[in-house]
Amino acid sequence: MQEKAIPIALKRRDIIGVAKSGTGKSCAFLIPILEDLIKEKNKNSVLRALILVPTRELAKQIVNAIDDYSKYLDIKRVAIFGGISSKEQEKKLANGVDIVVATTGRLLEHLKNNTINLSSVSSVVIDELDTMLDMGFLEEVEKILPHIGKNRQISMFSATINSTVKKLAKEFLTDPVVIEVTNQRDHVEKIEHQIILVDEDKKTELLSFLIGSKNISQALVFVNKKLEADSLVENLNLDGLKASCIHGDIRQSSRALALRKFKEKELRVLVCTDIAARGIDIENLPCVINFALPETINDFTHRVGRTARAGNDGTAITLLSVKDYKFMSEIEKELMLKIPREELKGFETKEKKPRAKQPKPKSLKDKKILSKKRQTEDKPKASKSTKKRKVTKRG
Incomplete structure (x- = not known):
């Protein structure tokens, strides 16, 4: 540029x-x-x-x-x-x-x-x-x-x-x-993407386990709701992971303090909403986690683009529950990604998976129409010369 x-x-x-x-x-x-x-x-x-x-x-x-x-x-x-x-x-x-x-x-x-x-x-x-x-x-x-x-x-x-x-x-x-x-897609493809399947009610517990077990030194976690951000921070701190959050309801001075502490690695986790995170630039940020999928594909690229900046490596992890399967597929299709799904031991999913679309059974009437159509198609067709002879005979 x-x-x-x-x-x-x-x-x-x-x-x-x-x-x-x-x-x-x-x-x-x-x-x-x-x-x-x-x-x-x-x-x-x-x-x-x-x-x-x-x-x-x-x-x-x-x-x-x-x-x-x-x-x-x-x-x-x-x-x-x-x-x-x-x-x-x-x-x-x-x-x-x-x-x-x-x-x-x-x-x-x-x-x-x-x-x-x-x-x-x-x-x-x-x-x-x-x-x-x-x-x-x-x-x-x-x-x-x-x-x-x-x-x-x-x-x-x-x-x-x-x-x-x-x-x-x-x-x-x-x-x-x-x-x-x-294209934004070029940058998104350079990031190491991971999708971890998890039941919605196990996400909070999994987040702490993930950050601890993978020894993630810094994680920028995205949520869609302010209350969700506050709740996550409370749970992360209880689990011994120093965390804070930034969103629209937090005073500017508190947001600035949280961001400074995160940049200086006094905090291990920063939880934020999309709007509050715009403009955040953290050097060598190793990991972005989508606790919840964003509202738009453009927001997805903005989120994951916080990592792997200026030629550095980075990982983007998405915690995916059943309700977001369809939208995640749309994101992958648009950005031309194919991200493997995995489950972690102790967090195996129990939510009912969406059933594959089955062909609608045909009625007896439809079956008869189809049978007649096939019989007509199977009859030998008259050649062009035969058709011409018939026309000549009629004349």
């Missing part, structure tokens, strides 16, 4: 970048922004770049990347997101900044309160656009972009291109260059 996107961005062309997480997108859009800032930099900082992201975790991750890349530059940046007081953000904005990294909701609050002016922005990046659309932020993005001056370059990065992405691009981008870097 960096090799393809940076030269185009430096030419000030609009970009639609299609790439999975972990492909170096942050560097691809930050390097051109910093290059432009160096050229235009005055003594006072003026807001030149806006980066829109779906989650506060991703906002903080990008701000950290800016700090790394601009270590020897006089660049001022601010992260704007909810869950914390906006006063400190207002103060930084008032003192002048070069780059704003923001979630859409809090940015709209600042626009409403006239604490930010986007008219001087010349570079706009919308990162993880597909996630933003999944979270229902399309309308907010459409409200923000008109506040930016016409002389701007816009780069949109998404894991997939759908009709909504195309609509947004058509509305706000000018003759964009489309850059596609590998």
Whole structure:
């Protein structure tokens, strides 16, 4: 992505970048922004770049990347997101900044309160656009972009291109260059996938056994419900596995603390929901576990993509109960995977398996019709010449 996107961005062309997480997108859009800032930099900082992201975790991750890349530059940046007081953000904005990294909701609050002016922005990046659309932020993005001056370059990065992405691009981008870097399927195939069959009521017990018996040093565990995350953490800690969770109902400070402890390996397990996990980047994460299957195939690729990043090895384990057999098959078909199923000793499944589809027995009437049809097909057919002779005779 960096090799393809940076030269185009430096030419000030609009970009639609299609790439999975972990492909170096942050560097691809930050390097051109910093290059432009160096050229235009005055003594006072003026807001030149806006980066829109779906989650506060991703906002903080990008701000950290800016700090790394601009270590020897006089660049001022601010992260704007909810869950914390906006006063400190207002103060930084008032003192002048070069780059704003923001979630859409809090940015709209600042626009409403006239604490930010986007008219001087010349570079706009919308990162993880597909996630933003999944979270229902399309309308907010459409409200923000008109506040930016016409002389701007816009780069949109998404894991997939759908009709909504195309609509947004058509509305706000000018003759964009489309850059596609590998299919998500390519990355998913490089991960070591495992499926462990288990009854639904044995999943919690199996999770602890699995992490302990396989000696998994770090595991990012995905669930679909907040209450399920809380319950799992309680059970894991009771089993002697240090765990915490992040989801929408947990305060930002607590989420940040849990993520920091997990990265520093003070926690062995981090349980999270899909939305809270977007933007999480953990170096050399060895294992992702799907405690429950996600709602969509795209979410599955986002989940397993947390491991095996930047060329490292990684394992994705799915705990599969009977109710999810069908959807798991759909995921495998779409991603062209064939993952072997296994059962662990002591956790053999007892749930009733779905019966293979049996052909519907034919009625007596159908059997008679079929028999007549076969008899007709078995009769010798007249040759073409015979048919012609008959016609001639009739004439």
